[in-house]
Amino acid sequence: MLVAALAALLAVQGAAALQATTTTDIPRWCGKPYESGSPNSIPSGWLDAPEPLATQSLYVQVEPRYNIYVSSEKTGSFIVDAALSQYHGQPYHQDIQVPGLASQLFTDLYFTITVESTGQVLVANAVTVNTTDNLFDFDISLLEPRFDAYDIKLYGLSLDGLQVYTATTQLYYLPDKLTGSVTKIDNLNGGLLFKNNATNFEFVPFFAFGFYTNYGGYLELSLENVKAYYDLGYTAIHPIPSFSANLTTILDYLDELNLLFQYDMRGTYTNLTSVAEQVTMVKDYSSLLVYYTADEPDGNQDPLNSTSLAYDTITKLDKYHPIGLALNCQNYYFEDYSAGADYLMEDAYPIGINATFSKKWDTPCNVTYGDCGCDNCVGELQDVSNRLDDFALYQEYLGQWPKPRWAVPQSFDGEEYWSRDPTVNETWVMNQLAVNHGAKSIMLWTYPTTDVLAAANSQQSKVLANSPALDFVTGAKPKAIPIKGNDLLDVSYWTVGKQIMVSVVNLDYASTSSAVTIPLPFWASSIASSPWGSIEWDLSGNTLTVQGLDALATSLVILNV
Template sequence: MSLYTPGDNQGSFIIDADISYIYGEPLQQTGGGHSSQSLEVEILVDEVQLKLQHTVKVNSTSNELDFPLHSLAPRSQPYSVTLKATRSTGGRVYTATTQVYRLPERTDGGSVTKVDSLYGGLLVQNKTSSSSKWSSLLPYSFYVSWDGWLEKSLSNVQKFKDQGYNIIHIVPNAGLANQAFNFTELNLFLDKCDEIGLWVMYDMRWTYKNLTSVREQVNMLKTRKSMLLWYTGDEPDGQGDPLNATKITYDLIKSLDPWHPVSLCLNCYNFYYEEYSSGADIILSDVYPIAVNTSWSVVYDTACNTTYGCCGCDDCEGTLDDISVRLDRFTEYQSWIGSAPKPLWGVPMAFGNESFWTRYPTADEEVSMTMLSVNHNAKGIVMWDYPTSVELAQVTSELSRVLADEEVAGFLLGAPTVALRAIGQQNMDVAGWRVGARMLVSILALQTPAWDSSVTIALPEGARGVSKVLWGSGEWRVVGGQLVKKGGRGLETDLVIVEFEGGH
C-alpha cells in the first residue's frame, strides 16, 4: 500500500525481479539459463532495525513479502527502506531503495486514500457512515463543469450522485481572479458531498504552478471527509509546462497532506513522459479518437504528422484502438524509466460538435471506450465532460451501476488484468480478472458491422459455465472450457462472470 495507518498490523513489500533489456544492471548468463536462477533478498528498514529475508526467482514479478508494522511507530515522515539482492551463485549485489509510510491516526475527521501498489486500485473508508472498514473503490465519473452546471444549484450534487457516479471531478473556473473557485460556494458544495458520501477529485489545473495558491487550497480542503485525491496538471505536456512543475507541486502537496494521492492527465503520445509523470501517483490518459481528422487539422489548417501539427489526438489513427495503444505505451514507459508501476486511469470522450470533433460519440462508442480502457488496465474512469448528451448521460448512468458495484470492483482491483484471445472474428479485445473460482470477463467487438461468425475465447482450465451477465447480450456459453458465441452486433460489449470447478 502507498501508506499504512495505526489500525494496520501487517504490510507487504512487492519485489519485481524481471529481466529488462532497457533498464537495470547486467545479469550474466549461468548454466541452466536465467529461469533457473534465484536471488537472495534482504530488506532493511534502517531506523527500526527491521530485517527481512526472502528468495525470489530471476525474471519473476509481484513477489509479496509480508512484514510486521508494530515496530514502525506512526509518524508523518516515511521510513527509508533498502533492498539488497544477491544471486544464489554469488557475485554481483543488486540494490534498490523505497519508502514506507505509517501515518498517524487522523484526528481532524479527514479521509484517507490508500493506493494498492500491486493491482493499482484505491482503498477508502466511508467517513460519512463513520465506517472503519477499508473497501476497494473503482472511480467511475466525469469531469464536471463548476461554473457551467454545478454552481447553478446545490441540488445538482445530489442529482449527479443519483445517476450512480461514485466520485465527482470538479473543473475550476479560469474566469475568476483566483482561477479556482468561489470558495464560499465551494464549501457549501463540499458540505453536501460530505453529507451524501460523494468522493471529490479536486482540480488545480489553472493554479498548480502557483505554490502559494496550492498551499492555501490544500490546507483548506485536506480535512474534508469526502476528499479522495488531488489533480494538478491537466495536459501539462500538451501545454509545454516547465518539466519540473508537476514534481515541485507534488512534493509540496505530500508535505501538506500525505493522506491522499496526487493525479494528473497526460495528453501526448510521449512528450517528456518521465518528467511530467514524476509529479503524480496516478496518471490519466485522455485520448479522443471519435469523429476526428487525424491527418489534417481543421482548427489550424495544417497537416498533422509525427513531428508537427495538432489534430486533437496526438499520434492517433482515429480509431478506438488509439485508447488501448496509449495505455499500453504508458505502461511500457513506466518500465523503461525503471519506475514502480503507477495506476493508470482512462478519460473517455463524452463531448462533440466542437473544434476538432464533428459529433458526440454514440452510446455504443462510449461503452467501448470505457471498457477498452478497463481491459488495458485502467483502474479509474473520468469522462470529459458533464453535462453531456442525453444519450450518453443515460448509458453512462446505466454502466455506473455495474462498474461502481463492490462485486465488480473486487475483480478489477483484486486480480491482475489478463489478456484473453478471441478466435473467429477480427478486432475483438478481451480481458479477464480471476479471483478464486470466479473470473470476470470483458469482451469487446470493436468492428462496427454486425458479424455472424462463431467466436471462441480460451479460458483457464476448469471453466464450467457463465454464472452472471452484468452487461450485454447474455449469449456467451462455456463449451469445452471455452467461451463460445455465434454472431453479434457491431461495437457489442459483454461483461460476464465465469465459474470454475470448485466454485459455489
C-alpha cells in the same frame, strides 16, 4: 502554523523557473507548431526505448504493497520483482558453483529487506528468478508511525553469494487519520482503497466512475444539480474550476451525499502559495478522494518541473490522498510531467476527428506538425487503449514501478475538432476497452453531457464500480487474450480466488451472424453470472462461444474455475 508552512514552501517556489526547452513564440501543442504558416520542426521530449544491455540482467525491485499505511494497520507487505530484463538491472549468470556441491542453476534469490537507518530486518526470504508480484508480509507495528518515510533496502544474493543485487524504496507508515478521509494506492494491482466515516473508517476498494463536471454554470447554481448528478449513480465527481465563493457549500454537500471528489487545481497549480492554501482548505473533507494538479501540462508546455513542485507542496501538507494529472500528448516529456503524480490520466478523444487534417487550423497533422484534437491518433476507438498501453510502456522504459493509469473517455463534441458525440455503444466500448487495458478509474469529459450519454454511462458505472465487477477490476490485473485472426475483438480477464471475470469488447462497426469463439487460457466449470451485456455465452471447458455478435458489443462474464 500555516504561515510557517507557507514560508517554507515559498522557498521551493523559486525553483519554478525551469521551463520546457521547446517553448518559443510560435504557438505549439505537444511541442508541434499548429497554426497555418508556422515552420515545421521536430518536437523534442520524445521518449524512446533504452539501449539494450550488453548482458542478460536481473532487475530486482521492491515496493510496499500500498503507497501508505496508517497506524491502525498491523500487517504490511512488500512486493518483490526479480525479472530478467533487457533494459534494467545487474548482470545475471545462470550457472553457480557452491563449494561441496555440483554446479547448479541460479533459480532463487535470497534476500533481506531492512530499514536502512537502523538495519532492522523486516523480511528475510527468497524469490524465484524471473518472477514478479511476489508478496511478503511483515509486522508493521514494530515501526513507529511518523510523517517521514522509512528508507528501505533489499539486499539479495545468489546461493553461492557471488551475485549481489540491491533495490531501494520508501515506506510511509503514518499516524492514523480519523477525520475526513484516507485514500491509498494498491501498488500490486493499481486500484484504490478508501476510508471515511461512511465506511466506518475501514478501507474498502474503490473504482471512481464519473465526470469532469462544470462548476461554473452548473454545480455552483444549485444543490439540486449536484443531487441530480449523484442520483445517476456515479461514484465520483471532478468539479472543473474556476470556483466561486460557494465552493465550501458544494463540498459540504458532497460530504453529506458521500459523493467522492477529485479536487482540481488547474490554472493555479504553478502558484505554490495558492496550492498550499487550497490543500489546507479541502484536506479534511470526508468526500475528498484525490488531488488533481495539472490538466494537459504536456500539451500546454508548462515548465518541466511544475508538476513535481506542486506534488512536493501538496505532500508536505497532506500525505493521505494521492495526486494525479492528465497527459494529452502521446509522447512529450513524459518522464518530467509524470514525475509529479501518483497516478496518470490519459485523455485521447478519437470520436469525430479528422486525424490527418485540422479544419480549425487549416493545417495537416502528423508526428511533427498540427493539432487535430487527439495527438498522433488515427481516429479509432483503439486510440484510447493505445494511449493507455503507451503510458505503461514508457514506465517500463524508465524502469519505474508502474503508476496506476486512469482513462478520461470522450463524452462531448465541438471545438472544430470533434464533429459528433460518441454513440451509446461507442461510449460503452471506450470505457470497457480502457478497463481491459488497465485503467483503474474512469472520469469522462465532460458533464453536463447529453441525456442519452448521461444515462448510458450511469448504467455502466453501476456495474463496473460495484461488486462483483469491482472486486475483479480492483483486486487483480487484467491479462489479455489475443484472438487469432480477429484484431477487432479485445478480450481480457481478471482472476480473484476461484472465479475469473472475462471482458469482451467488439471493436467492429459491423455485426456478424457467424459463430464467435473465445479460446480461454484456463479451464472453467460453469458460468456464474453475466453482470454486463446481453450476449448469451456458451461455455465448454476452455472455450466461450456465441452464435453471432452485434456491432460494438460489450460483455462481462464471470466464470467458476
